[in-house]
Amino acid sequence: LKVEMYYLREFQAYSELTSAIEAYISFYNHDRFQKRLNGLSPVEYRSQAA
Incomplete structure (x- = not known):
């Protein structure tokens, strides 16, 4: 957050x-x-896991 x-x-x-x-x-x-979430945003990754 601070850097970006x-x-x-x-x-x-x-x-x-x-x-x-x-x-x-x-x-x-x-x-x-x-990258660590397979190219997904955090919201997309969480919804995929559910």
């Missing part, structure tokens, strides 16, 4: 930071494919 989002940007307000963190968490869980 926080360190690359400068935030002017706390609310801007919190909305950016929420957007990144959503991206990470739904859209970011991970």
